[in-house]
Amino acid sequence: MSLPRIAVDAMGGDEGVRTMVEGAALARRRHDKFKFLLVGDEPAIKAALENHPNLRGASEILHAPDVVAGDEMPTKALRRAKTTSMGIAIDAVKRGDAGAAVSAGNTGALMAMSKLALRTLPGIDRPALAGLMPTLGEADVVMLDLGANTDCDTRNLVQFAIMGAAYSRIVTGLESPRVRLLNIGSEDMKGTGTLRDAATELKAAAGALALSFDGFIEADKINRGEVDVVVTDGFSGNIALKAIEGAARFVTDLLRNAFSSSIRSKVGFLISRPATELLRHHLDPNNHNGAVFLGLNGVVVKSHGSATAAGVANAVAVAARLLEENLTDRIHADLSRVGAETIRSSGRKSGQSPAAAPTDAAA
Incomplete structure (x- = not known):
């Protein structure tokens, strides 16, 4: 091909x-x-x-x-x-x-x-930046938005969920990805009205889509392997992403310092080196490089600014796979199943216009 x-x-x-x-x-x-x-x-x-x-x-x-x-x-x-x-x-x-x-x-x-x-696909108001993060499960977790839209309404979150599920099916091979909204608690009454309204809309639409939706997830569960797609606004998503990346660097540096603190520690490092190398590989952002702007009439992939050549190669591979799997067609088909007007109407609860412009994306 x-x-x-x-x-x-x-x-x-x-x-x-x-x-x-x-x-x-x-x-x-x-x-x-x-x-x-x-x-x-x-x-x-x-x-x-x-x-x-x-x-x-x-x-x-x-x-x-x-x-x-x-x-x-x-x-x-x-x-x-x-x-x-x-x-x-x-x-x-x-x-x-x-x-x-x-x-x-x-x-x-x-x-x-x-x-x-x-431009955006029919039925999509704003593109979202989606990325992959490692988990304790068998597959990476898709998270969006990671900073493209700092302020989102109900309609945007529902659209993000549909796009994220389509992306997850491509990269993970799952037929029905588990989708959750990022919140301060998992109980139905937690969070803002926008989040609760989005949960209601997704529960109603889930039967027509190839996804499983069951409410909210807290930030400490993102990498546990209990969810396949995490949906949030770009402000919270960018903060969560950088907190996770910072925690990964902290653990890596802590281990490095611990293993170099004494002769005994250095011997311990040599014994445990296979395990620490596996940890380093799992936490290396270059191995998960390549965030995608979902919802556009075309494929655009964002590589991390500090990515190595291996990281850039991974971003290129992401772009190629999305072309092979016709991501934009999949998103359009999913929107058609639930009806673009149904999704658009959900945003009116928050009082925002469908034409609201996105804020500047986070760096």
Whole structure:
């Protein structure tokens, strides 16, 4: 099967061209059917390709004179979309020159450009940023929104749940993912009116969808393997994500310090090294890299800014898999089953207009 090309914003990320090109080359070595449109400074990309002959023959370079800065406001970046590597990569998806775009650049700018260029699917008001996190179970957990929309109404949360379940079915292979809303407690009376209304809507719609919904989940249960999709607003989701990442780094650093504190500890480290290596691998964010903007008329994947080449390769693989599995068609089909108007009506309880604009995405 021949996949559409994947447009890679070669200038995004902390390490820039070298890491992005190396990541694409690694993805190409793992899957020789991948083809790329590398977008950015042409001389720099050509120089990086000298070390990756396997990628050279499978890539086209599209020169971009400008780069979106990591701290640039999305509104400012939008005005330069036609000249930046990020904007040109997204435009390639819009034109059909690429099937998906991958960028490790400014998250807010990527969301703003993607929504403006690609628009949302029918029945979807706002795209959501969805990512994978490790669990104690057999599969990763999908969590959304991770920062694209800091303020969400009932309608948005219901739409996020439907999109997250469709994504989970692709990445986990589960026929009916377990979906829960993030809350301060699991009891029905807990949380805001928006959360309780969203729970009511999802319970009513669950029978028409390939998902299992049973209310709320607390943050300490996210990684226990008891849920497949966690739905929340972007403000809470981004805080939860960074708290989990911080806890993982804390545990890793604590073990490192403990094992280096004495001769006996160093001997203990050598004995337990297989277990600690497994822990390190499980907690490494590069192994779960590749968040997706769900709800767009096209596939856009956000790589972590600090991702290694292996992490970039994983983000590319996520983009390719979503193309293979026709994610956008699946979401559209699920929305059709419950009726877009039914979902849209749920948001009116909160008094917000369906046309409410998303806030700037979190970095």
